[in-house]
Amino acid sequence: MTVNDFIRRAEQVYGERTGVVDEPQQPAPSLGEMSYAELAARARRMARAMEDLGIAEGERVAMVSHNSARLLTAFFGICGYGRILVPINFRLSPDEVSYIVEHSGARVLFVDPEVEESLAGVNAEHRFVIGEDEHLFAGSQDPTPWSAPDENATATINYTSGTTARPKGVQLTHRNLWTNALTFGLHVGVTDRDVYLHTLPMFHCNGWGMPFVTTSLGVPQVVLRKVDGAEILRRVKQHGVTLMCAAPAVIAAVLDALPDWEGEVPGRGRVRIVVAGAPPPTKTIVRVQEELGWEFIQIYGLTETSPLLTVNRTRQEWDDLSAEERAAKLVRAGAPAIGVSLSLQDGEVLARSNVCLDGYWDNPEESARCLADDWFHTGDGGVIGDDGYLTIQDRKKDVIITGGENVSSIEVEDAIFSHPDVAEVAVIGVPDEKWGETIKALVVLGEGSTLTEQELIDYVKSRLARYKAPSSVEFREVLDRTATGKLQKFKLRAPYWEGRDRQVN
Structure with missing residues (x-):
């Protein structure tokens, strides 16, 4: 169970299909439309470039990037060949980025042109500005395959803010990513007839795993670099988008853009929007269903759980409820995803699943604390109803x-x-x-x-x-x-x- 399974299938089954539509408006030259065969080939060239730089299996490669086809490529070109990707939030300060690069021990750093000036003092042994690094992808020689593929090997280190001032590096294994991607895809019903819009930052818990499951099913992936409500509506219409993931603020941006939208709302009856971060107000859920005509799906999880722990999607038993009554049910975190067990300890939500992190990078004390007694301690307070649905009530960690x-x-x-x-x-x-x-x-x-x-x-x-x-x-x-x-x-x-x-x- 490694991430190569996803790109390998895409290339074999959907090789000629459009795999990714890169953001056209960005400081680095856009890669335009790439087929899945072209995406797989570029991932191989990226792996070869790392090999030529002397980056061994298990070593870290950091990337500070907005959503882009290049970051999507790295999930396969870095992780798929036994190296570890460290995707970094481009909104972090130079000191924060510097800490992550140093703490992870990344020997290679890719930096988006937009933050190149502000991150001028952040360095690694090999440092490249995205878009000015195309010489790395010019070779034609195939990379050496991963010598001993291991599903329990770390695939990514995702740094997250926690209860301490310094971010912690969450080690997610290939098995974590594989399990999360498939269960996520099953619960939200991903098929090869979908079109996915990357409204969610890919650095954020690896785009919640959607890059993996959509790739395996040949789903065209449309890259959105920056969130803009009107632009989201335009791309839904232009590309026939059917699926996206977002924080509540993204929903608010789309709803705010509606009054100025001319013509029929795009995606009505077709789009599924998956929301996490914190549940929006029930009235917002009602507006999504009635004004946009999109299906609202709530999930709950943490970076440490890859992230899917619970899913809340409207069900047959709720069909006769009013929009407000359905929204009151959908505002809950949801029922455990397949393979997830939940428990409560002194009001804190505990989870056990194949999606739970291997540990925190170079932080054995915190790893032992959060994984005590073979349960992941979320730090969130909640209650579990008689129907098995979890509601988050308070945040036990700051x-x-x-x-x-x-x-x-x-x-x-x-x-x-x-x-x-x-x-x-x-x-x-x-x-x-x-x-x-x-x-x-x-x-x-x-x-x-x-x-x-x-x-x-x-x-x-x-x-x-x-x-x-x-x-x-x-x-x-x-x-x-x-x-x-x-x-x-x-x-x-x-x-x-x-x-x-x-x-x-």
């Missing part, structure tokens, strides 16, 4: 999900506290209609400080990725703490979540 991106509150607190005028700080997530949650900083200033809200926000943006900066700052005289000095964040969050039955949005 992670804020904003626009589908995980942000460590501790990391943001560290950045804010480094300002000389800040005496105390607590960072919490507060509900937001567009982003699900936004970041709020509760700050106690030092005596005599005249620091303003905007000055502090700008300061954080200079130190972290912009999306990690608070959208609002509230200055206070004191912050609630326990007798031992620990912040009582549940008390700090409570006023903003009043009237809601869950502490995530």
Whole structure:
């Protein structure tokens, strides 16, 4: 069970079919339309290039990239030949990217032209700007096959924000990716009649695994570099898109674009949109069904679980319900996916499955903690109903999900506290209609400080990725703490979540 199974089948069965339509508007020259045979050939040339650079099996190759045919190629050209891909969020700050490259030990680094200037100080033994590296793919000699294919070998290391200020490198094996791709494809009904739109970042848990299952079934994959609601509608119409995955913020962007859309809504009765990150409000689910005419599918999972743990898709028993009643059911995280067992321990959701990570890269203590007793400890709080459906109610670990991106509150607190005028700080997530949650900083200033809200926000943006900066700052005289000095964040969050039955949005 290795990722080569997916591209091998695509080349053999669907070789002449369009495999990928690259983003036409990007700083690197677009690769245009490539057939699956051409995609497989390019993956072989990429593997050969790594071999010529002396990158051995098991060594790491990092790529900072927006969605692109080149990143899609790397899933097969790097992972398929026994090397390890480290896909990095292009929105991270230079310090964050530098840490990941260094911590993973990546000997090769590919950088998107758009972030080349800002990442000028981030280096590896071999560094290439995407689009200026075509000489690497000019050879015709086949690569040496993976010497001993192993489904338990690490395929990717995906860095995720957690409860610590530094991101952790999630080791996902070929078996993890294989199992996730097939179960995901089965639950959402992927066939070779689909057309997939990459609205979801491919760096984000490997595009949730969709690049693998869609490749194996010969599904044309349309690359979208940047999210834009109107552009999503245009590409659905132009390419006949039937399937996409997205964070709630993407749905909001599409719905916001509807009033200015001329003509019939594209994809009505045809498109399935799979949503994760945090469930959108029920009224948004109703709008997806009624205004767009698209099927809404909810899933839940984490990077550490490849990510699919639960699926919530409308079922026959719900056919006679009103749109609002169906939405109330669909807002739950869902029922366990095939092969997933869920349990609760002191309110925390635990999972056991072939999709659970092998461990955290170079972090044995955290690996042992999260995989204690042969269960993966999600850090999320929830309840499981009599029908087996999971509802996430609170986040036991201090992670804020904003626009589908995980942000460590501790990391943001560290950045804010480094300002000389800040005496105390607590960072919490507060509900937001567009982003699900936004970041709020509760700050106690030092005596005599005249620091303003905007000055502090700008300061954080200079130190972290912009999306990690608070959208609002509230200055206070004191912050609630326990007798031992620990912040009582549940008390700090409570006023903003009043009237809601869950502490995530």
